[in-house]
Amino acid sequence: MNKIILIINREYVSRVKKKSFLLVTFLVPMLFIGMYAAIFFLTKQSYEDTHEIVHVIDKDGSISKQLKNNKNITYSFSNTDLQKQIDELKNGAKNTNLLIIPADFYTVRKIELLSAGKPNISTQNEIRSQLRDITRNEQYRKMGLNVDSIRHIDDNIQIAAKEITETGDAKDSHTEIAMGIAMGLCFLIYLSLVLFGTQVMRGVIEEKSNRIVEVVISSVKPFQLMMGKIIGIGMVGITQFILWILLSLTLMTIFSTALLDNKEVAQQAMRRNVTELPGEQTTTANADFDWMAALDSVNFTELTICFFVFFLGGYLLYSALFAAVGSAVDSETEAGQFTMPITMPLLIPYVLSFGVLINDPHGSIATWLSMIPLTSPVAMLVRVPFGVPTWQIVLSASLLVGGFIVTTWFAARIYRVGILMYGKKASLKELLKWFNYKK
Amino acid sequence: MLDIRHIVKQYSQHRALDDISLHVPKGSIFGLLGPNGAGKTSLIRIINQITAPDSGEIYFDGQLLHPKHIERIGYLPEERGLYKKMKIGQQMLYLAQLKGLSKGDATLRIRKWFEKLQIESWWDKKVEDLSKGMQQKVQFVATVVHEPDLIILDEPFSGFDPVNAQVIQEEILELNKKGATIIYSTHRMESVEQLCDYIALINKAKKVLDGPVREIKRSYQQQVYVIAFSVQHDGQVPNFSETSLFDVIEEKTTIDSHEVTIRLQNGNTLNNTLLYFIPKVDIQQVREVVPSMHDIFIDHVTESTTNKFSHYE
Numbered sequence: 001m002n003k004i005i006l007i008i009n010r011e012y013v014s015r016v017k018k019k020s021f022l023l024v025t026f027l028v029p030m031l032f033i034g035m036y037a038a039i040f041f042l043t044k045q046s047y048e049d050t051h052e053i054v055h056v057i058d059k060d061g062s063i064s065k066q067l068k069n070n071k072n073i074t075y076s077f078s079n080t081d082l083q084k085q086i087d088e089l090k091n092g093a094k095n096t097n098l099l100i101i102p103a104d105f106y107t108v109r110k111i112e113l114l115s116a117g118k119p120n121i122s123t124q125n126e127i128r129s130q131l132r133d134i135t136r137n138e139q140y141r142k143m144g145l146n147v148d149s150i151r152h153i154d155d156n157i158q159i160a161a162k163e164i165t166e167t168g169d170a171k172d173s174h175t176e177i178a179m180g181i182a183m184g185l186c187f188l189i190y191l192s193l194v195l196f197g198t199q200v201m202r203g204v205i206e207e208k209s210n211r212i213v214e215v216v217i218s219s220v221k222p223f224q225l226m227m228g229k230i231i232g233i234g235m236v237g238i239t240q241f242i243l244w245i246l247l248s249l250t251l252m253t254i255f256s257t258a259l260l261d262n263k264e265v266a267q268q269a270m271r272r273n274v275t276e277l278p279g280e281q282t283t284t285a286n287a288d289f290d291w292m293a294a295l296d297s298v299n300f301t302e303l304t305i306c307f308f309v310f311f312l313g314g315y316l317l318y319s320a321l322f323a324a325v326g327s328a329v330d331s332e333t334e335a336g337q338f339t340m341p342i343t344m345p346l347l348i349p350y351v352l353s354f355g356v357l358i359n360d361p362h363g364s365i366a367t368w369l370s371m372i373p374l375t376s377p378v379a380m381l382v383r384v385p386f387g388v389p390t391w392q393i394v395l396s397a398s399l400l401v402g403g404f405i406v407t408t409w410f411a412a413r414i415y416r417v418g419i420l421m422y423g424k425k426a427s428l429k430e431l432l433k434w435f436n437y438k439k
Numbered sequence: 440m441l442d443i444r445h446i447v448k449q450y451s452q453h454r455a456l457d458d459i460s461l462h463v464p465k466g467s468i469f470g471l472l473g474p475n476g477a478g479k480t481s482l483i484r485i486i487n488q489i490t491a492p493d494s495g496e497i498y499f500d501g502q503l504l505h506p507k508h509i510e511r512i513g514y515l516p517e518e519r520g521l522y523k524k525m526k527i528g529q530q531m532l533y534l535a536q537l538k539g540l541s542k543g544d545a546t547l548r549i550r551k552w553f554e555k556l557q558i559e560s561w562w563d564k565k566v567e568d569l570s571k572g573m574q575q576k577v578q579f580v581a582t583v584v585h586e587p588d589l590i591i592l593d594e595p596f597s598g599f600d601p602v603n604a605q606v607i608q609e610e611i612l613e614l615n616k617k618g619a620t621i622i623y624s625t626h627r628m629e630s631v632e633q634l635c636d637y638i639a640l641i642n643k644a645k646k647v648l649d650g651p652v653r654e655i656k657r658s659y660q661q662q663v664y665v666i667a668f669s670v671q672h673d674g675q676v677p678n679f680s681e682t683s684l685f686d687v688i689e690e691k692t693t694i695d696s697h698e699v700t701i702r703l704q705n706g707n708t709l710n711n712t713l714l715y716f717i718p719k720v721d722i723q724q725v726r727e728v729v730p731s732m733h734d735i736f737i738d739h740v741t742e743s744t745t746n747k748f749s750h751y752e
Binding site: 003006007010014206207211215216217218220420422433436 | 451484489514518520521522525537538578581
C-alpha cells in the first residue's frame with residue numbers, strides 16, 4: 001500500500017511541477033475570463049462613447065411623444081420633409097439616424113431606420129425596446145387592461161418559470177441556459193477524458209520504451225504500478241479543475257466588481273445577448289430578460305458534484321483502457337489503431353449531444369446513453385442541466401463504478417503481460433491471448 | 440539461498456520452462472547460462488515474482504518465496520532503463536523507496552554509493568544528459584542500494600566500456616565477499632569462468648547441465664594434451680601412428696618446434712605417454728587442454744552428440 005502511494009506521488013509531483021501544467025492551469029481561465037472581460041469592456045466603451053441623434057418622422061403622430069431620450073440617444077422631432085433629411089444623411093452626418101414610423105404602425109409593427117454608415121446595433125436595440133413597450137402598452141390599453149398590474153403579474157410568471165425548470169420540463173424559459181451549460185460540460189468532460197486518458201497511455205508507453213518498467217515491477221505488482229499511474233494523473237486532473245474553478249471565481253469577482261458596477265451597462269450587454277437568441281420575443285411580457293434569475297435557476301452545486309463524479313468515473317474507466325493500449329504498443333504512433341475504437345463510445349454521445357441529446361434530453365436515446373458506462377460520462381452531463389431525477393443519476397453513477405471495476409480488471413490482465421512484451425506487434429488476437437495468461 | 444523445484448511455465452503454445460530444478464548455494468556466484476530464448480529471463484522473472492510459475496515452487500532462504508522477499512532481492516533486468524526526464528538523485532530515491540528503504544536511509548546509501556563510484560556530481564542531472572555507460576552505472580547502484588541478499592544480474596556488462604566493466608565486476612565481487620548471493624545470467628562465456636562458482640545451463644526450456652564450475656570442467660576433461668617439442672639431431676619427426684597409446688588430433692610445425700595435440704587412449708596415463716616421447720624428442724612444453732565454458736556451452740547448445748569437441752577434429 002505504501003508503495004502505491006510512492007508511485008502516485010511520483011506521477012503527481014512530476015506532472016504538477018512541469019511548466020506546461022502551470023501554463024495550462026493559469027492561462028486557460030485567464031484566456032476565457034479575459035475574453036469575456038474584453039467583450040464587456042469594449043461594450044461598455046462603445047456604449048458610453050456613442051451618442052446618436054434620431055430624427056423621427058412620425059406618421060401616426062402619437063408615438064413620438066412616448067419616445068424618451070436617454071444618455072445615448074436623443075430624439076428630435078423636426079417637421080422638415082423626408083427628402084431633405086435623407087439628403088442630409090447622404091452627406092454623411094455622423095451619428096445621425098432617421099426613424100420613419102408609418103401611420104399603421106400598431107398593426108404592421110414595422111419601422112424604418114436610416115442612418116449614415118452602418119446602423120448602430122445598440123441604437124437599434126434601444127429603439128426596438130422602447131417601441132415594444134409602446135406597442136404593448138397600446139395593446140393593453142385597447143384591451144382595457146391596467147398596465148401597472150400587468151407588470152406585476154409578469155413578475156409572478158417569472159417565478160413560475162423557475163419552478164418549471166426544477167421539475168425538468170424542457171419548455172421552460174431557461175432552456176437556452178441549460179443548453180449552453182450542457183454543451184459546455186459535454187465539451188469539457190469529453191476533452192478532459194481524452195486528454196488525461198492519453199496522458200496515462202503516454203506514461204505507460206514511456207515506461208515501456210524507457211525499459212524502466214521491469215525494474216519497477218520487480219519491486220511492485222504491475223497492478224499497483226498501473227493504478228498508481230492512473231490515480232496520480234487523475235489527481236493532476238482534479239487539481240487542475242479545482243484551480244480553474246478557484247481562479248475563475250476569483251477573476252470573476254474582481255471583474256464583476258470592477259466592470260459591472262454600472263448596472264445599466266450590464267443590462268444593456270445582457271439584453272443584447274438575449275435578443276440574439278431565437279424565439280425569445282414571445283417569452284415574457286417584460287423585454288428585459290432576467291439573466292441573473294435564470295442563472296440562479298441553475299443548480300451549480302449539483303452540476304459541480306455531477307461533473308466530478310462522472311469525470312472521475314469516466315476517467316478511471318477510460319484511463320484503464322488507455323493504459324492497456326499503452327502496454328500493448330512500443331510507440332505512440334502504433335497506438336493509433338487501438339485508441340480509435342476505445343474513444344468511439346466517448347465520441348458518439350459527444351457528436352450526438354449537438355442534436356439529439358440536447359433537443360430531447362429525456363428521450364430514450366439520451367436516457368440509454370446516460371446509463372451505459374462507456375457513454376454515460378458525456379451523455380449524463382448533457383442531461384443534468386435539464387434536470388434529471390436523482391435516482392437516475394445515482395443508478396448511472398453506480399453502473400459507471402461497476403463499469404470501471406470491470407474494465408480495470410480487464411485492462412490489468414492485458415497490461416501485466418503487455419509491459420513485458422518488447423518489439424512484438426500486438427494484434428487483437430494477441431491481446432486476447434495475453435488476457436488468458438495465468439499471471 | 441534459493442531452491443528451485445520443478446518449475447514449469449507455459450505460454451499458450453510455447454513452453455518457456457520445462458521442469459527446471461536448481462539449487463543456488465548461499466554466498467555463491469551462480470551463472471545462469473543459455474542461448475537467447477532458452478528461458479533464462481522467464482526463470483528470473485519468476486524468481487522476482489513478476490510472473491508466477493504454472494507449477495513448481497521456489498524456496499528463498501528456506502522459506503517458500505513470498506512477496507515480502509522482494510525487498511531482499513536486487514534485480515538488474517536485461518531490458519533496463521530509467522526515467523529520462525527525472526533527476527538521477529530523485530530517481531534513485533524513488534527506486535530505493537520502492538524496495539522498502541526509508542527516505543533518509545535511501546539518501547544516505549545512495550550518497551555513499553555515488554561517492555564510491557565517483558558520480559556524486561550526477562545527483563541533479565537528468566538521465567537523458569548521461570551517456571549509456573553512465574546510465575548503466577546509475578542503474579547498477581539502483582539494483583544494489585538496498586543491500587539485497589540475492590542479486591540477480593541479467594547481462595550486467597552490456598553497455599559498459601572495458602574500464603567500467605572492470606569497476607562493476609569488482610563491485611560485484613566485493614558484494615559477494617560481503618555475503619550476497621549473486622545470480623549472473625549471460626550468454627557471454629568469457630566472464631563466467633572468472634566470476635562463477637556454480638553454473639546452470641538452460642537450453643530450450645530445459646536444464647541441461649548444472650553444478651560447480653570446477654567439477655563440470657573436470658567432467659569435461661577429455662584426456663587431451665598438447666605436447667610441444669623440438670626434433671633431435673637427425674631431424675626426423677616420429678611417426679605417431681605406430682603407437683596405440685594415444686590418437687593424434689592435430690599436428691603443427693613451426694620453424695623451431697612441433698606441436699601435437701593428442702587424446703590418450705583408454706587406460707593410458709600421461710606418464711606413459713611421456714615415456715614414449717622422451718627418447719624421441721626434446722619436450723619443451725606439455726599442457727592439458729581443458730574445455731572452456733564456451734566450448735561446453737556450444738557443445739550443449741548445438742546438440743552435437745557424436746563429437747564432443749568437433750572443432751578439434
